[in-house]
Amino acid sequence: MNSIYVGQNATNVLFRSLFQRLRLKSFRKVQTRSLFLSELVPSQHKLSFVTRDHEEIYKKSIQEPGKFWGELALSKLQWITPFTKTMDCEMSKGQHKWFMDGVLNVSENCLDRHVQRTPDNIALIWEKDEPGTHETVSYRELLKMTCQLSNTLKNHGIKKGDRVCLYLPNSPLAVVSMLACSRIGAAHSVVFAGFSADALASRIMDAGAETVITADQGLRGGKTINLKQMVDEAVSKCSGVKRVFVMSRTGADVPMGKIDIPLEKAMSEESNECIPEPMNSEDMLFLLYTSGSTGKPKGIQHSQAGYLLYANLTFKHVFGYEPGDIFSCVADIGWITGHSYVVYGPLSNGATSVLFESIPTYPDPGRYWEMVERLKINIFYGAPTAIRLLLKYGNDWVEKYDRSSLKVLGTVGEPINAEAWYWYNDIVGEKRCTVVDTWWQTETGGVFLAPRPGPDNSMPKPEFATRPFFGVEPVLLDSNGKELVGNNVSGNLCIRGSVPGLARTVYGDHQRFLETYYTTFPGYYFTGDGALRDEDGHYRITGRVDDVINISGHRLGTAEIEDALDYHPDVAESAVVGFPHEIKGEGIYAYVTLKEGAVIKLEDLVLQLKNLVKKEIGSFAVPEIIQVASGLPKTRSGKIMRRILRKVAANDFHDLGDVSTLAEPSVVKDIVDEHKKLMHSKS
Numbered sequence: 001m002n003s004i005y006v007g008q009n010a011t012n013v014l015f016r017s018l019f020q021r022l023r024l025k026s027f028r029k030v031q032t033r034s035l036f037l038s039e040l041v042p043s044q045h046k047l048s049f050v051t052r053d054h055e056e057i058y059k060k061s062i063q064e065p066g067k068f069w070g071e072l073a074l075s076k077l078q079w080i081t082p083f084t085k086t087m088d089c090e091m092s093k094g095q096h097k098w099f100m101d102g103v104l105n106v107s108e109n110c111l112d113r114h115v116q117r118t119p120d121n122i123a124l125i126w127e128k129d130e131p132g133t134h135e136t137v138s139y140r141e142l143l144k145m146t147c148q149l150s151n152t153l154k155n156h157g158i159k160k161g162d163r164v165c166l167y168l169p170n171s172p173l174a175v176v177s178m179l180a181c182s183r184i185g186a187a188h189s190v191v192f193a194g195f196s197a198d199a200l201a202s203r204i205m206d207a208g209a210e211t212v213i214t215a216d217q218g219l220r221g222g223k224t225i226n227l228k229q230m231v232d233e234a235v236s237k238c239s240g241v242k243r244v245f246v247m248s249r250t251g252a253d254v255p256m257g258k259i260d261i262p263l264e265k266a267m268s269e270e271s272n273e274c275i276p277e278p279m280n281s282e283d284m285l286f287l288l289y290t291s292g293s294t295g296k297p298k299g300i301q302h303s304q305a306g307y308l309l310y311a312n313l314t315f316k317h318v319f320g321y322e323p324g325d326i327f328s329c330v331a332d333i334g335w336i337t338g339h340s341y342v343v344y345g346p347l348s349n350g351a352t353s354v355l356f357e358s359i360p361t362y363p364d365p366g367r368y369w370e371m372v373e374r375l376k377i378n379i380f381y382g383a384p385t386a387i388r389l390l391l392k393y394g395n396d397w398v399e400k401y402d403r404s405s406l407k408v409l410g411t412v413g414e415p416i417n418a419e420a421w422y423w424y425n426d427i428v429g430e431k432r433c434t435v436v437d438t439w440w441q442t443e444t445g446g447v448f449l450a451p452r453p454g455p456d457n458s459m460p461k462p463e464f465a466t467r468p469f470f471g472v473e474p475v476l477l478d479s480n481g482k483e484l485v486g487n488n489v490s491g492n493l494c495i496r497g498s499v500p501g502l503a504r505t506v507y508g509d510h511q512r513f514l515e516t517y518y519t520t521f522p523g524y525y526f527t528g529d530g531a532l533r534d535e536d537g538h539y540r541i542t543g544r545v546d547d548v549i550n551i552s553g554h555r556l557g558t559a560e561i562e563d564a565l566d567y568h569p570d571v572a573e574s575a576v577v578g579f580p581h582e583i584k585g586e587g588i589y590a591y592v593t594l595k596e597g598a599v600i601k602l603e604d605l606v607l608q609l610k611n612l613v614k615k616e617i618g619s620f621a622v623p624e625i626i627q628v629a630s631g632l633p634k635t636r637s638g639k640i641m642r643r644i645l646r647k648v649a650a651n652d653f654h655d656l657g658d659v660s661t662l663a664e665p666s667v668v669k670d671i672v673d674e675h676k677k678l679m680h681s682k683s
């Protein structure tokens, strides 16, 4: 026995049980329904956990992924027709096929099977923007609404394979919209309601969506957002949109045009029953647009069975979810975190999921903790940027509320610095909760690195996402693609081998999918992040190694912001980099050069550039600092040296590297001088 860990034991027991079965049994025919997980282990059963078990289960999951995932897929998901072959994956082709020929329906897995057993259990607690107000939705009610909307969509001609764009506030009808799409076999493409009309339009067009679901208005932190107006503007640029369903959030009297349909009224006329569409495991479940280092955002396409299984298992085991727990992930459903840990992970487990519509500082910085006390939240999952913001307001806002219900605190989206980690652990969690720093991506579908399940939390390790989930094999490669073996190394974080949750393709552009993720390091999935592996074999994410920046956990490609800036008639060229920001993690710093003969007042230019970014992408992408530069540092082949620009933006003028290879080395001195002048004028 290496070490013993007591606590959150059901999770551990489940996996020990799983391992024993995997070890003791030769693999049965996959059609046989297996009962080896929760069905066999009462959750109140308390046993100790041995490190060795985790390692052995993990080893098994890597050595025999087909057996491992095949058994789990049969026991955790409800199939209409069981699959005949567990996996057919080829990393070099970016090909991930799991649970082939299997037929199932995701909404049935999230709703009907729970309604049969526990219809009155609460599925959603909608924490509304209005402080202190929440509404609950039972599984029975959620199924009823989902069927009504499914029938509405079908009656308007939406069918299997169609793409439906959702531009909605965090609300039960947003979840219902996602589930209704999955029920009828349409793919949803949720666009975060902070994106501009132009950004929305480009996503609608790329997906070829004929249907949009939106709301009259959204509410965030007491402010109204004119969602319908944004959609009208977007739709005016997309001739392919045939219908817009409009949910009532504030009841505002918004203009309704020929293609607009009041959502609640249409639903009320429909039956409460809708037979779920049989879907193949590998059919598309949803698209989610995300930024990369080049080009326009891409529609990351996820599968039905592989995605659902991975969201289901990681939800349960990374957070140590036990039946009856109240789980609160405060992410917006417009991001992957909202998809996997507000909707699909919790609901497929029959859990109670809090749907948070507001912001952490409204009406005051005690919002989260007042909600924890009122709703008796057991597991809270948030972003480092919010934690950093709240710690600035002091401990009183936390300590005035009872947080004794909390047992697990999660973070996601960006590196969490030690100060924020300790504050979360010591003040919010009173040193008795488990802090789980979870690393993953839109492309991975669910958590890939986290200090769970298992005993790592006996030794908290701030800033470390620690170790891989079962079935995930991280590797670190140097820039030549050579694997860095052993510990105390850092390099490009890649994944060897397929995992059911991984994205299947970029919608409509498999070549781009291959080029982005599978060609830099042939044979591996390349994450775009750097990581180090310490002496214990634990992983710490060191940040993106490509031109993606992470603003308050929102992922943005520098190229997207540059594209927006370049629209300005006076701008010749632009280069955008991230710089360290106390609260947001990274801030946006833009360098622009002007065309010959441009005559414009500096403050007008800055204002116009900010407005351009707001219009093209959204307010959250507006650069904090814009520097008008006389030139940009470029290599002789014309490539902008962002490394230098990043250092200058961070006020780090030492070791700018060898500038002699630049086409015009003197540009660097000019940029540094201009930067210093700008900073001086701001202080």
Ligand code: WTA
Residues within 6 Å of the ligand: 290, 335, 336, 337, 411, 412, 413, 414, 415, 416, 437, 438, 439, 440, 441, 442, 443, 465, 527, 528, 529, 541, 543, 544, 550, 553, 554, 555
């Ligand atoms: C970053 C969010 C450090 C990372 C689920 C990744 C993190 C990108 C962490 C994906 C973490 C996410 N520690 N960095 N725990 N979690 N990231 O697609 O750079 O919005 O590549 O998915 O966020 O962002 P995305």
